[in-house]
Amino acid sequence: MSGFQDGRALQRLLDELGRLPGIGPKSAQRIAYHLLEADAEDARRLADAILEVKQQVHFCPICFNYATREHCDVCDDSSRDTHSICVVSEPRDVSAIERTGSYHGLYHVLGGVISPMDKIGPEQLHVKELLGRLADDSVGEVILATNPDVEGETTATYLSRVIRPLGIEVTRLASGLPVGGDLEYADEVTLGRAIEARRAL
Amino acid sequence: MSGFQDGRALQRLLDELGRLPGIGPKSAQRIAYHLLEADAEDARRLADAILEVKQQVHFCPICFNYATREHCDVCDDSSRDTHSICVVSEPRDVSAIERTGSYHGLYHVLGGVISPMDKIGPEQLHVKELLGRLADDSVGEVILATNPDVEGETTATYLSRVIRPLGIEVTRLASGLPVGGDLEYADEVTLGRAIEARRAL
Numbered sequence: 253m254s255g256f257q258d259g260r261a262l263q264r265l266l267d268e269l270g271r272l273p274g275i276g277p278k279s280a281q282r283i284a285y286h287l288l289e290a291d292a293e294d295a296r297r298l299a300d301a302i303l304e305v306k307q308q309v310h311f312c313p314i315c316f317n318y319a320t321r322e323h324c325d326v327c328d329d330s331s332r333d334t335h336s337i338c339v340v341s342e343p344r345d346v347s348a349i350e351r352t353g354s355y356h357g358l359y360h361v362l363g364g365v366i367s368p369m370d371k372i373g374p375e376q377l378h379v380k381e382l383l384g385r386l387a388d389d390s391v392g393e394v395i396l397a398t399n400p401d402v403e404g405e406t407t408a409t410y411l412s413r414v415i416r417p418l419g420i421e422v423t424r425l426a427s428g429l430p431v432g433g434d435l436e437y438a439d440e441v442t443l444g445r446a447i448e449a450r451r452a453l
Numbered sequence: 454m455s456g457f458q459d460g461r462a463l464q465r466l467l468d469e470l471g472r473l474p475g476i477g478p479k480s481a482q483r484i485a486y487h488l489l490e491a492d493a494e495d496a497r498r499l500a501d502a503i504l505e506v507k508q509q510v511h512f513c514p515i516c517f518n519y520a521t522r523e524h525c526d527v528c529d530d531s532s533r534d535t536h537s538i539c540v541v542s543e544p545r546d547v548s549a550i551e552r553t554g555s556y557h558g559l560y561h562v563l564g565g566v567i568s569p570m571d572k573i574g575p576e577q578l579h580v581k582e583l584l585g586r587l588a589d590d591s592v593g594e595v596i597l598a599t600n601p602d603v604e605g606e607t608t609a610t611y612l613s614r615v616i617r618p619l620g621i622e623v624t625r626l627a628s629g630l631p632v633g634g635d636l637e638y639a640d641e642v643t644l645g646r647a648i649e650a651r652r653a654l
Binding site for chain 2: 262267279285295300301303304305318344
């Protein structure tokens with residue numbers, strides 16, 4: 253609540269809302285006026301939810317998905333198939349795949365993709381931890397579910413070369429996802445079909 | 454921060470974001486992940502801005518626009534033309550007209566429009582306060598800038614009948630605004646032209 257003195261609370265809210273992805277000036281204004289007209293309790297619930305998500309959400313120490321308890325929901329779920337690990341770039345990709353209902357194994361979130369332009373190599377990603385999880389022979393398949401774009405394909409190719417020598421089956425999501433597209437925005441049916449038709453590398 | 458125990462902070466944030474106007478499930482998720490990835494300080498600034506706008510913004514006792522000081526920015530501005538009052542339904546309509554730069558007078562926010570279906574008559578709006586402002590003969594023109602829809606026209610017609618006997622010129626925003634549309638979403642040029650070409654009732 254500090255640092256606010258000039259009384260232009262509405263403009264400040266418009267500025268903050270305008271920083272959010274997909275929120276232009278008109279959307280920001282519509283949301284700001286909605287909040288002004290809403291019950292104080294509704295506005296407080298939103299503010300609390302924003303603060304809480306930052307306070308309570310951390311990275312799962314096993315798979316690096318977002319977690320609110322010690323481990324993430326997937327790693328905590330004993331009904332999951334521990335035979336396969338689906339490797340994704342970001343936690344949001346876990347959500348996208350979970351929504352398809354087509355996959356019941358575990359995940360591993362790399363925290364990015366290999367991108368020489370941005371000076372991101374395997375060392376900057378959670379690759380070492382992935383290899384650690386593959387060391388005990390319980391995993392039979394690794395599904396490489398990075399985005400079907402240049403960096404995603406590069407990352408998948410790299411991981412495939414590292415993991416196949418371990419005697420573990422390595423698969424890639426089926427084409428059917430539009431190349432150059434973004435996994436996060438694929439519709440459930442397309443993404444589900446891509447999981448079902450995943451191909452060996 | 455109370456009332457939150459089950460650890461599903463992310464889902465709660467998605468729910469709260471999904472209540473905002475124009476935010477569907479995909480937008481909510483995009484914003485939530487943006488906040489998760491953002492600096493804690495950025496998220497806190499947004500949460501603070503939401504809380505502050507509720508704490509600090511109240512209705513101007515003169516015109517019923519939103520205000521953060523005693524009076525709103527327009528009523529506080531001694532450079533405004535006090536000869537004319539522009540009557541609008543909601544505070545957001547003040548913002549829409551201010552953005553055109555075509556109007557330099559004062560405002561009066563009714564807080565709604567006459568709507569028999571919703572049991573809203575002149576008594577439920579700030580009509581009495583408007584007539585009070587017109588009592589001292591300093592105002593020469595009242596611009597009726599309610600939306601060009603059924604309730605807005607009804608409200609304008611009612612106010613015109615009440616105000617004209619006071620010897621004050623009553624005008625209405627020019628047609629040019631799409632009928633049945635919403636003043637808030639008009640583009641600046643159209644709305645500015647409509648103000649310039651306002652017609653006597």
